[in-house]
Amino acid sequence: MSAGVRSAVDMQFCMQCGSGAVERRIPELDNRPRDVCSACGHIHYENPRVIAGCLALWQDRILLCKRNIDPRMGLWSLPAGFMESGETAADAAIRETLEEANSRVEVTGLYALLSLPHADQVYAIYRARMLGPECAPGVESQSVALVTPEQIPWDQLAFATIRYTLELYLADLQHGVLRIHAGDVLREDGGASRLRLHAA
Numbered sequence: 600m601s602a603g604v605r606s607a608v609d610m611q612f613c614m615q616c617g618s619g620a621v622e623r624r625i626p627e628l629d630n631r632p633r634d635v636c637s638a639c640g641h642i643h644y645e646n647p648r649v650i651a652g653c654l655a656l657w658q659d660r661i662l663l664c665k666r667n668i669d670p671r672m673g674l675w676s677l678p679a680g681f682m683e684s685g686e687t688a689a690d691a692a693i694r695e696t697l698e699e700a701n702s703r704v705e706v707t708g709l710y711a712l713l714s715l716p717h718a719d720q721v722y723a724i725y726r727a728r729m730l731g732p733e734c735a736p737g738v739e740s741q742s743v744a745l746v747t748p749e750q751i752p753w754d755q756l757a758f759a760t761i762r763y764t765l766e767l768y769l770a771d772l773q774h775g776v777l778r779i780h781a782g783d784v785l786r787e788d789g790g791a792s793r794l795r796l797h798a799a
């Protein structure tokens with residue numbers, strides 16, 4: 600199966616009625632295989648998850664968190680995490696920054712929207728202004744740091760998305776203007792990734 604049609608979970612029981620008769624098939628009026636309950640007909644759609652985070656700035660410094668959880672424990676990331684039901688993407692980014700870095704921020708705009716089709720994820724990274732320099736590790740962080748662009752630990756970043764976001768930010772700084780970036784993080788054969796930007 601291709602990456603786009605695999606089942607994220609090996610579903611044995613219908614989430615709707617509890618029946619054990621879930622089968623993988625293309626529902627009527629659809630065009631891709633789904634887990635369909637043969638008892639009640641419930642279709643278990645699987646859709647990408649949104650990860651919201653902040654490029655949180657205090658003067659010329661960037662807020663980074665050293666992860667205290669897997670995956671990539673001990674490596675550095677921007678404060679970011681999965682959106683919760685019922686919240687906006689911007690609110691999720693603010694909440695994650697508070698949870699992971701005990702830092703209060705004000706979102707000043709979208710910075711990067713990156714799709715990761717191989718991981719069924721979408722990253723929404725917001726530009727944010729820290730309301731003060733105070734920050735401290737939350738339970739999901741080993742430590743937090745406010746770093747200058749020169750201090751970014753490039754060889755200790757947790758995710759390609761974070762590296763691309765920081766690279767875009769440094770390029771924007773060089774050009775003297777912060778832009779909104781949209782792109783796709785594509786997985787190459789062998790596991791490396793590349794960024795394909797949607798640029799005008």
Ligand SMILES: [Zn+2]
Nearest residue numbers: 613616636639
């Ligand atoms: Zn069912």
